[in-house]
Amino acid sequence: MKTATGTTIVSNGQLFDGTGAPPVSDAALVIENGRIHYAGPAVGAPAMPAEARRIDARGGTIMPGLVEAHYHATYFNIEKLEDLDIKYPVEYVSLLASVNCKLALECGYTAARSGGCLFNCDVWLKKALEEDLIPGPRLVASGREICSAGGLMDWNPDFRKIGMDGLVFCINGVEDARKAVRALVKDGVEWVKTYPTGDAAWPDQNDHHTLCMTFEEMHAVVATAHNHKLKVTGHCRATEGIKNALRAGYDSIEHATFIDDEGLELLLKRDVPVVPGLYFEQASVVRGKEFGLPQRVIEGHQETLEGGAASYRKILKAGGRIGMGGDYGFGWNPHGDYAKELSFFVKYVGFSPLDTLKCATKTGAEIMGRSADLGTLESGKLADVLVVDGDVVKNIALLEDRQNILAVLQGGVLKAGRLATKEFAH
Ligand SMILES: [Zn+2]
Numbered sequence: 001m002k003t004a005t006g007t008t009i010v011s012n013g014q015l016f017d018g019t020g021a022p023p024v025s026d027a028a029l030v031i032e033n034g035r036i037h038y039a040g041p042a043v044g045a046p047a048m049p050a051e052a053r054r055i056d057a058r059g060g061t062i063m064p065g066l067v068e069a070h071y072h073a074t075y076f077n078i079e080k081l082e083d084l085d086i087k088y089p090v091e092y093v094s095l096l097a098s099v100n101c102k103l104a105l106e107c108g109y110t111a112a113r114s115g116g117c118l119f120n121c122d123v124w125l126k127k128a129l130e131e132d133l134i135p136g137p138r139l140v141a142s143g144r145e146i147c148s149a150g151g152l153m154d155w156n157p158d159f160r161k162i163g164m165d166g167l168v169f170c171i172n173g174v175e176d177a178r179k180a181v182r183a184l185v186k187d188g189v190e191w192v193k194t195y196p197t198g199d200a201a202w203p204d205q206n207d208h209h210t211l212c213m214t215f216e217e218m219h220a221v222v223a224t225a226h227n228h229k230l231k232v233t234g235h236c237r238a239t240e241g242i243k244n245a246l247r248a249g250y251d252s253i254e255h256a257t258f259i260d261d262e263g264l265e266l267l268l269k270r271d272v273p274v275v276p277g278l279y280f281e282q283a284s285v286v287r288g289k290e291f292g293l294p295q296r297v298i299e300g301h302q303e304t305l306e307g308g309a310a311s312y313r314k315i316l317k318a319g320g321r322i323g324m325g326g327d328y329g330f331g332w333n334p335h336g337d338y339a340k341e342l343s344f345f346v347k348y349v350g351f352s353p354l355d356t357l358k359c360a361t362k363t364g365a366e367i368m369g370r371s372a373d374l375g376t377l378e379s380g381k382l383a384d385v386l387v388v389d390g391d392v393v394k395n396i397a398l399l400e401d402r403q404n405i406l407a408v409l410q411g412g413v414l415k416a417g418r419l420a421t422k423e424f425a426h
């Protein structure tokens with residue numbers, strides 16, 4: 001992804017730098033050749049050359065670009081399980097995915113870690129993004145997911161004789177587990193996404209308290225992935241499934257819904273980050289009926305919502321790391337709604353706006369493995385910056401409406417926001 005040349009100064013706003021430090025009022029951000037040169041009070045900013053480009057924050061907020069830590073570029077208005085993999089051919093899925101990436105950038109998301117994708121779309125999407133062929137977040141690619149046979153993602157009945165090849169490897173035992181990871185190594189993914197547990201979506205055989213993969217399978221995934229320098233994450237709701245994943249050496253935990261004290265201890269011991277995806281549960285409860293979700297499924301989502309909220313409060317209080325990402329791409333939780341996760345954590349879970357913003361920037365970059373370049377506005381890092389009209393710390397919900405976004409910069413290049421639209425209009 002190309003970086004800007006020359007000097008840009010963003011001023012006339014408060015600065016939230018992503019480190020969790022209190023915001024600096026009347027701040028300036030100086031960008032040199034796509035990297036941050038200065039971030040702090042305007043009075044301390046270095047002298048600007050006459051040709052420096054200026055971005056007026058209009059009294060709003062200057063902050064790091066947001067990181068979506070559980071992003072499904074290839075999901076699009078999913079309403080039924082089948083919509084996940086057999087609704088469209090891969091040709092159309094890749095086009096939809098590029099449209100989703102553009103939208104994410106317009107919403108202020110300058111980076112994203114995938115939570116799994118169809119076929120091998122992520123790896124090629126990442127290439128197109130890196131080569132500036134399409135606009136979108138800097139992407140950390142995942143690939144087809146791994147689940148046990150008969151587990152949560154193995155829903156196509158055998159009589160259909162179509163398998164689950166586009167979306168998941170359905171494994172039976174450690175040999176299958178290794179084989180699946182090796183295929184992903186060849187595909188070129190960076191994160192391996194697995195399904196250690198079930199979900200409220202399948203209340204009969206694979207509910208949120210059911211284990212899908214065995215410890216041995218999970219351990220085989222981790223050993224093979226780590227050998228090839230890949231990281232491993234997993235959809236973990238059930239208490240024992242979370243602990244199995246942590247003991248097997250997982251690098252992050254998706255959801256960690258029903259974590260107990262022993263699980264928390266294991267989590268903190270290796271400082272493993274958690275990505276809740278909690279607003280998805282709220283959306284499933286509130287809008288489930290409209291989309292024909294059975295009452296039992298909605299009740300399961302309600303239990304997941306409450307259990308999850310209690311767990312995330314506990315994890316944050318104990319000093320654990322949480323990334324903000326939200327399983328967007330379902331009919332009731334569509335792409336574009338990404339920032340609803342953030343306001344929901346403030347309003348419902350009780351996180352402070354500063355904690356939430358830090359989770360959505362700094363921690364997200366750490367989960368991506370890109371904290372040397374991304375996540376905070378500090379000297380030397382890439383200038384992936386968001387300029388928002390208004391005080392985001394006072395009203396985090398401003399981020400929900402992309403009309404409030406003045407500028408989205410990647411490597412100092414103005415890519416989206418009201419100022420970019422205006423610029424292109426000239
Ligand atoms: Zn997901």
